[in-house]
Amino acid sequence: xxxxxxxxxxxxxxxxxxxxxxxxxxxxxxxxxxxxxxxxxxxxxxxxxxxxxxxxxxxxxxxxxxxxxxxxxxxxxxxxxxxxxxxxxxxxxxxxxxxxxxxxxxxxxxxxxxxxxxxxxxxxxxxxxxxxxxxxxxxxxxxxxxxxxxxxxxxxxxxxxxxxxxxxxxxxxxxxxxxxxxxxxxxxxxxxxxxxxxxxxxxxxxxx
Numbered sequence: 001x002x003x004x005x006x007x008x009x010x011x012x013x014x015x016x017x018x019x020x021x022x023x024x025x026x027x028x029x030x031x032x033x034x035x036x037x038x039x040x041x042x043x044x045x046x047x048x049x050x051x052x053x054x055x056x057x058x059x060x061x062x063x064x065x066x067x068x069x070x071x072x073x074x075x076x077x078x079x080x081x082x083x084x085x086x087x088x089x090x091x092x093x094x095x096x097x098x099x100x101x102x103x104x105x106x107x108x109x110x111x112x113x114x115x116x117x118x119x120x121x122x123x124x125x126x127x128x129x130x131x132x133x134x135x136x137x138x139x140x141x142x143x144x145x146x147x148x149x150x151x152x153x154x155x156x157x158x159x160x161x162x163x164x165x166x167x168x169x170x171x172x173x174x175x176x177x178x179x180x181x182x183x184x185x186x187x188x189x190x191x192x193x194x195x196x197x198x199x200x201x202x203x204x205x206x207x208x
Contacts, residue, residue: 005197006042007042007197008044009041009080009081009196009197010043010045011035011043011045012045013031013032013034013047013127014050014072014082014084014085015050015051015085016051016085016086016087017086018095020049020051021049025172026087026170026171027087028085029171030085030129030160031083032047033177033182034083034159035047035083037189038192038193041193043080043189043193043196046075050096050100053068053069053071054068055068055100056069057102059102059105059106060106061106061110073103080122080123080200081123081125082122082124082125082146083126083127084124084126085126085127085128085129086126086127086128086129086138086142087129088129088130088135089130091138092141093138101145101146101149104146105148105149107150108148116203116204116207117149120203120204121199121200121203122150122196123153123154123192123195123199124146124157125188125192126158128160128161128162129160130161131163132165133162133165134162135158135160154192154194155191156187156188157188158184158188159181159185159187160181160184161181
């Protein structure tokens with residue numbers, strides 16, 4: 001058996017619901033389901049609800065006194081996989097998800113001894129929930145941002161659920177997880193863990 005397929009991996013899921021704990025959250029539920037699916041591939045980690053922390057606005061690594069981002073950033077940099085989970089609001093990722101991307105923008109100015117961004121070799125995946133269509137547009141926005149700041153994305157690196165337009169059912173209100181969403185989550189986990197192990201074994205070349 002290829003030993004890279006058993007290399008331990010760490011992941012963190014950043015949940016970008018607008019609601020702080022203990023409010024129920026469909027974004028949190030799908031992130032937790034994704035982490036459970038990753039666990040089947042030897043990935044351990046944690047879920048962080050960003051709204052529970054005072055993440056300051058800005059595009060620096062540290063925005064000063066009271067900023068909670070540096071600690072979250074340390075967790076992200078200590079992991080192999082970042083899962084970004086967001087609701088759809090007005091056809092876009094949540095403002096919290098946008099703030100996370102803006103804070104990750106600082107990584108463009110950070111590099112290792114070989115000139116690579118510190119996020120190189122790390123793999124990202126996306127979870128999207130909402131009550132109207134728009135999941136493809138939202139994941140496209142997040143994919144582009146995550147790739148810009150150095151993350152790699154495996155094929156089918158998104159899982160999502162959207163309800164019918166003009167109705168109020170949330171993902172967390174469903175009696176059971178739809179088979180299509182469960183299958184998509186499983187594929188995300190398998191492909192993301194596979195890519196993370198490959199990049200861990202064979203890092204990207206030094207930047208010139």
